[in-house]
Amino acid sequence: MDNSVKNIAILGSTGSIGRQTLQVIRNLPRRFHVVGLTAGKNLELLSEQIAEFQPKFIYYQSDNTSKVKSQKSKFLSMEDIARHPEVDTVVIATSGKAGLDATLAAVRAGKNVAIANKEPLVMAGEIITGEAKRCNARILPIDSEHSAIWQCLNGEPQPPKRIILTASGGPFRGYSEAQLDKVTASQALKHPSWKMGKKVTIDSATLMNKGLEIMETRWLFDVPIDKISVVIHPQSIIHSMVEFVDGSFKAQLSYPDMRFPIQYALTQPERVPNAELPKLDWSKIQGLTFEMPDFKNFPCLELAISAARTGGTCPTVLCAADEMAVELFMKEEIKFTDIARLVRQALQDHKPILHPTLEDIIKTDEQVRKSTWKLAGKKK
Numbered sequence: 133m134d135n136s137v138k139n140i141a142i143l144g145s146t147g148s149i150g151r152q153t154l155q156v157i158r159n160l161p162r163r164f165h166v167v168g169l170t171a172g173k174n175l176e177l178l179s180e181q182i183a184e185f186q187p188k189f190i191y192y193q194s195d196n197t198s199k200v201k202s203q204k205s206k207f208l209s210m211e212d213i214a215r216h217p218e219v220d221t222v223v224i225a226t227s228g229k230a231g232l233d234a235t236l237a238a239v240r241a242g243k244n245v246a247i248a249n250k251e252p253l254v255m256a257g258e259i260i261t262g263e264a265k266r267c268n269a270r271i272l273p274i275d276s277e278h279s280a281i282w283q284c285l286n287g288e289p290q291p292p293k294r295i296i297l298t299a300s301g302g303p304f305r306g307y308s309e310a311q312l313d314k315v316t317a318s319q320a321l322k323h324p325s326w327k328m329g330k331k332v333t334i335d336s337a338t339l340m341n342k343g344l345e346i347m348e349t350r351w352l353f354d355v356p357i358d359k360i361s362v363v364i365h366p367q368s369i370i371h372s373m374v375e376f377v378d379g380s381f382k383a384q385l386s387y388p389d390m391r392f393p394i395q396y397a398l399t400q401p402e403r404v405p406n407a408e409l410p411k412l413d414w415s416k417i418q419g420l421t422f423e424m425p426d427f428k429n430f431p432c433l434e435l436a437i438s439a440a441r442t443g444g445t446c447p448t449v450l451c452a453a454d455e456m457a458v459e460l461f462m463k464e465e466i467k468f469t470d471i472a473r474l475v476r477q478a479l480q481d482h483k484p485i486l487h488p489t490l491e492d493i494i495k496t497d498e499q500v501r502k503s504t505w506k507l508a509g510k511k512k
């Protein structure tokens with residue numbers, strides 16, 4: 133095998149980010165070799181991916197083994213794939229808390245960790261970034277906002293004065309409280325500019341997603357929370373901005389397409405032409421506009437900022453309560469506006485542990501999932 137070919141494992145290859153990672157790899161075939169693929173329950177798609185990429189290692193969560201045809205692929209846990217000596221770069225494209233253990237395994241094995249899955253960084257950012265330093269692992273952001281910040285900071289010797297995360301505002305931008313009270317899951321799943329998995333799409337509609345991204349920014353770039361702000365930019369062309377001490381700003385622009393940040397994470401520091409990626413056509417862009425977020429009607433953003441300021445186990449409480457509340461909303465068991473109500477209650481009921489161990493984080497997550505479920509009137 134050519135030494136310049138990178139061996140990639142994609143955890144969550146059947147999801148939105150996972151599928152787009154494979155699209156990038158298909159377009160740049162001589163650069164990458166897929167050695168690991170993992171899925172949750174979508175075994176039909178995983179089987180197709182296995183047939184196409186012939187990975188050495190696979191994992192799936194579902195116990196329905198009959199559907200997965202793979203004579204050549206060895207079944208390993210996600211953690212064992214993430215730490216395997218034959219893997220150079222691990223793409224963490226799982227959703228929610230699912231990628232936490234594998235992210236830590238990859239980091240502790242000193243891998244290049246291209247991370248889209250935001251919840252592990254939000255819950256255990258201090259531990260993950262600390263372990264990455266100790267083990268010489270590189271954390272390469274895939275989230276478009278963090279990729280933008282990373283690209284803006286490249287080559288800058290001084291720390292930024294301020295980081296501005298852009299947000300599309302989601303499908304309910306401008307809605308009143310009364311309107312938000314009536315919105316349905318199918319409306320919330322229609323994002324105006326991005327096609328993503330369900331959890332992150334609902335989080336974008338509540339603006340919780342931007343709150344989680346503030347915490348990711350804090351850990352990925354070692355920037356205090358108070359230096360990070362949010363601006364609504366409905367066109368989703370500017371993916372984030374950095375202000376420097378002299379008052380200059382840098383921004384990164386492209387059409388909203390996750391293949392840009394995925395490709396950059398995989399090829400950096402090199403930039404590589406890819407004919408499949410849409411190029412900005414300035415004759416068609418009518419304008420780039422900005423407005424402040426509506427903190428009153430989208431309280432998840434403020435809740436996340438407050439959890440980030442307190443730190444410790446509070447971000448874990450926020451993530452766990454949000455994951456449960458989003459699941460209930462998608463099943464139409466609670467209202468859209470109940471998501472923030474359940475998260476607020478979980479934070480109020482929690483006594484923070486300010487310097488948690490991984491065990492504290494895992495225990496807090498389990499407790500809050502149970503209590504949020506109960507609070508919503510469910511038995512589990």
Ligand SMILES: NC(=O)c1ccc[n+]([C@@H]2O[C@H](COP(=O)([O-])OP(=O)(O)OC[C@H]3O[C@@H](n4cnc5c(N)ncnc54)[C@H](OP(=O)(O)O)[C@@H]3O)[C@@H](O)[C@H]2O)c1
Nearest residue numbers: 144146147148149171172173174226248249250328329332
């Ligand atoms: N999509 C985007 O454009 C985007 C942008 C920025 C950041 N992100 C972040 O990237 C992450 C992935 O997002 P996504 O939109 O790609 O999500 P998604 O479409 O829901 O995909 C999630 C992937 O994780 C797998 N998975 C879920 N739970 C699992 C479990 N318990 N064990 C093993 N595998 C499991 C799923 O498998 P099955 O489908 O086979 O069940 C699927 O492959 C999220 O944290 C999201 O916030 C996404």
